Amino acid sequence: MTESSAQPPTAESIEAITISASAELDRLENLEAVDQWRVSYLGRRGMLTTVLRGLSSLEVEERRTVGALANQAKNTLEERLEERVRQINEATLTRSANQDRLDVTLPGRPALEGRLHPTTQIVREICSAFVAMGFGVVEGPEVEWDHYNFEMLNIPKGHPARDMWNTLWVDYEDPTGEQAMLLRTHTSPMQARVMENREPPIRVVVPGKCYRYEATDATHEWHFYQVEGLAVGEGITFADLKGTLYEFARRMFGEERQIRFRCDYFPFVEPGVDMSIDCFACEGDGNGCRICRDSGWIEIMGAGMIHPKVLEGVGYDTERYTGFAFGMGPERIAMLKYGIDDIRHFYSNDLRFLRQF
Numbered sequence: 001m002t003e004s005s006a007q008p009p010t011a012e013s014i015e016a017i018t019i020s021a022s023a024e025l026d027r028l029e030n031l032e033a034v035d036q037w038r039v040s041y042l043g044r045r046g047m048l049t050t051v052l053r054g055l056s057s058l059e060v061e062e063r064r065t066v067g068a069l070a071n072q073a074k075n076t077l078e079e080r081l082e083e084r085v086r087q088i089n090e091a092t093l094t095r096s097a098n099q100d101r102l103d104v105t106l107p108g109r110p111a112l113e114g115r116l117h118p119t120t121q122i123v124r125e126i127c128s129a130f131v132a133m134g135f136g137v138v139e140g141p142e143v144e145w146d147h148y149n150f151e152m153l154n155i156p157k158g159h160p161a162r163d164m165w166n167t168l169w170v171d172y173e174d175p176t177g178e179q180a181m182l183l184r185t186h187t188s189p190m191q192a193r194v195m196e197n198r199e200p201p202i203r204v205v206v207p208g209k210c211y212r213y214e215a216t217d218a219t220h221e222w223h224f225y226q227v228e229g230l231a232v233g234e235g236i237t238f239a240d241l242k243g244t245l246y247e248f249a250r251r252m253f254g255e256e257r258q259i260r261f262r263c264d265y266f267p268f269v270e271p272g273v274d275m276s277i278d279c280f281a282c283e284g285d286g287n288g289c290r291i292c293r294d295s296g297w298i299e300i301m302g303a304g305m306i307h308p309k310v311l312e313g314v315g316y317d318t319e320r321y322t323g324f325a326f327g328m329g330p331e332r333i334a335m336l337k338y339g340i341d342d343i344r345h346f347y348s349n350d351l352r353f354l355r356q357f
């Protein structure tokens, strides 16, 4: 670009300005530079504006001809300016679309609709069955003391039964040096926590997450849910345990269900049992049932009458009060109910699995 001269304008000088301004404009790549160009050619002191001002020094006849050329040049440059701005905007949009891999012409994606996780659904179903039978629902800490997870459940330090629960310990120095911290291996620590804070009669269920240092397989996760149950009062017997759990099985799995109790060992109950329901998928006739493995029975929980040592531990009069407790795994119950073949599906976050519930 050259400085405008004080010379009177001529057809040649106007043409020269138009050619050089157009060539310069074509080389500009951004809107700031284009605006500077506009100021220097078409602005109040721009080159072409100055030329137009100089028309007054021309003879009338010449002024008419050169003036018409100057106006035409102004219109041409203004049109070219508009066109260049449009080109730069388009190029910027294309560049950003390519770089960001964003196709602004695509229709928007519909918002994903969330739903309850299958574990949450089954936990709620289990709790509702017990709430309908007069139980309340309480929750407790997932990071727990050894004291509640083991000691208060009649599993002192060094007791071989501790091996039944592969424990994840928390690296924490207790200032008193007495307590070890862990991720609860079951919901049973809530038995003592609830009883310490209440007087019988007690009827509660405790849903919550548990953790075990376990190798995972189709039926074992290292984190999973349990629903604990606890009933304490005067005159509670094993018949109450059986009646309550039978009613639960009917509500969860249908009116026709049969149940079976077999002896099992848990240090905090006496007697201890495991409870099974008869297989709803087959007749136990040995035709290769995936669900009960042809036994005709499906194990769903551990249970038993609360051990007197546990009741003593929380200061209850064992001559007066008795009770029962049970603990079940909701994922395993959901697997049975919906025919899910691998517990690891629950927490692998595959929407194709989760959307089915």
Ligand code: FA5
Binding pocket: 185, 186, 187, 188, 212, 214, 219, 220, 221, 222, 223, 224, 225, 226, 228, 266, 269, 272, 300, 301, 302, 303, 304, 325, 326, 327, 328, 329, 330, 331, 332, 343
């Ligand atoms: C217990 O944890 C006892 N606290 C249950 C209990 C409570 C017995 C009250 C008596 C009185 P067990 O380790 O068997 O028991 O676990 C209970 C249920 O938790 C199992 O039946 C199973 O459904 C579930 N469970 C246990 N380990 C896993 C695991 N690794 N992955 C998924 N579910 C599991």
